Amino acid sequence: MHVHANTRPGLEKCDRCLIGHRAVCGVADSETLAELNKLAQPRRYPAGTTIIHAGEPTPFVGNVLTGVVKLTKTLADGRRQIVGLLFASDFVGRAFDGDWPFAAEAATDVALCTFPRPEFEKLLLSAPALEHHLLVAALDELDAARDWMLLLGCKTAEEKVASFLLFIAKRSARHGACLEPQHGQPQFELPISRSDMAAYLGTTVETISRQITRLKTENIIRLTDMHHFIVPDLGRLAAAAGLD
Amino acid sequence: MHVHANTRPGLEKCDRCLIGHRAVCGVADSETLAELNKLAQPRRYPAGTTIIHAGEPTPFVGNVLTGVVKLTKTLADGRRQIVGLLFASDFVGRAFDGDWPFAAEAATDVALCTFPRPEFEKLLLSAPALEHHLLVAALDELDAARDWMLLLGCKTAEEKVASFLLFIAKRSARHGACLEPQHGQPQFELPISRSDMAAYLGTTVETISRQITRLKTENIIRLTDMHHFIVPDLGRLAAAAGLD
C-alpha cells in the first residue's frame, strides 16, 4: 500500500511535512508512519477560536503545523492564566486517562495535524518509540512549566517581559525563524498580542506596555513595528531577565 | 534466585513496600520487579540536606518512601521558588537525556528507594509498562505544575494559602493520611515550614503567617498546633481558594 494513500488535500503529505522530523512522526518506523498517515486529519482554526474545551476528554491529539496555540486556565471570576504556548511541531492534547484540564485556543491562525485519540492510543501501545518520544516531550514541557513558575513567583514585571522576549528570541534562533536582519541585527516576531503576553506573564496589558517602552528607552530592544523587535545585545536582555 | 536477595537492611523488601502499588514498581511484571529489586538502593536524607544538585545529570532515580522532597530553582541574586513537592511514592530524578535543571532538597527527613540511572534506563527500554507509568506520572506532574502557574499568576495571598491547605487536605484524604479526628473533624498535617510554603506560593513568610491567622479568624481553619490544622467545612476552604 502506498504510504500517502489517505493524505487529505490541504495537508502536506507526511514525507513533505515541514515539521515531521520534530513531531511524533519523526520517530515512527515506516510501518507506524503509514498507520499514522491513514489516521492523520488536518484541522484549521482562525485566531481566537477554541480548539479543545476545558474539562472534557480530548477528542483528538496531534501536532501544531503552523501558528501558536495557547493553553489557558480560568478562575471562576474570570481571571485567566496562560499555562503553556505551543508552537509548530509541539504536541497538542493528552493521550491516556485524561480529562483535559484547560482550554486550548488559537492565539494566531492555527493549522494542526490531528489523529483520533482512541486510535492513536492503540497505536502507542504497539510503538514504544512513539511513547518514548511523548515521555521526553512531556518532561521537556515540565521543565518549561517550572521555569515559568520561577518567573511567576519571583520575577519583577521588567524581568518577566525581558524573559518572554528572550524566550521568543532563543526559540526563533533555534528554529531558524528570525526574519531578515535590519541594520545587521536579526529581527524576531512577537507572535501573540499584549493581552496574551499579560496572561502568560501573570500581569496586565498596561504593565506589559510600560515595561516594553522601558526596555526600549534602555536600548535593550528596538521595535520595528508592533510585532517585531530587534535585540542589539542578547547578553543585556538576559541580564534584564534576571539571569546572572 | 530469590527475589529479595539484595534487599538492604533498613529498606522494606519490595513485597512489603508500603508504596509499591503506587510507585513505578507497581506496574512491573515479576521479572522486571526482580531486576528492580536487585538494583534498589535505599538512601536517607535529614531535613535540609540536598539530594540532587542543580545542573548535573542525576546520578540516580527512584521513589520517595517517606518524607517530602522539594524541587527548587534559584535566581542569581538568591530569590528562590519551589517548583514542585514530592511525597511518598512520587518519582525523583529524570530518566533520559537530562541535566536536572533544579535542586532537590529534603524538606523533612526523607527516605528514598533509588536505582542507578543508567541501569534503570536500560531496564526501561525492555519494559514499556514502566515507561508508560512514567509518562502518565509526568503528565500528572505537568497538570499540577500548570495548576500552580494559575495560582502564582492570578491568585491573591489569601487564595494562595487556602489553595495550599486545600491541596494538603485533599492529598491527605486521598492517601488516608489524616490523623485522628479532633472534635469529629479530621486533622491534617502541614509537612513543611512556613518559609517553604512561602517559596512554594511565591510570597513571603510574613504574608503566610498573616493569611493563616486570617483564615483562622474567619473560622475556615483551626490550628491544633503549628503543624496540624482542621477544616470544619471543605467547601468554605475551596471558596477561599478561589474555586467558585
Place this chain on the structure above:
DNA sequence: CGACATGTTGAACCTCATCAACCGACGTGG
C-alpha cells in the same frame, strides 16, 4: 466615515514586600 479592537499613557489606589521588633522553644555551655 464611524465602530471596534489593540495598544499607550496618566493618576490614584491598594496589596503585598520589606524592615523591624518580639515571642516561645530549643540546645549549648558556663
Place this chain on the structure above:
DNA sequence: CCACGTCGGTTGATGAGGTTCAACATGTCG
C-alpha cells in the same frame, strides 16, 4: 540551673511596585 544565641513563627509600620480606572492614540474593517 540559668544565660545566651539561634531558629521558626507572629505582629506592626511603612513604602514601593503594580493593578485599576480612565482617557487617548492608532489601525482595521465594514
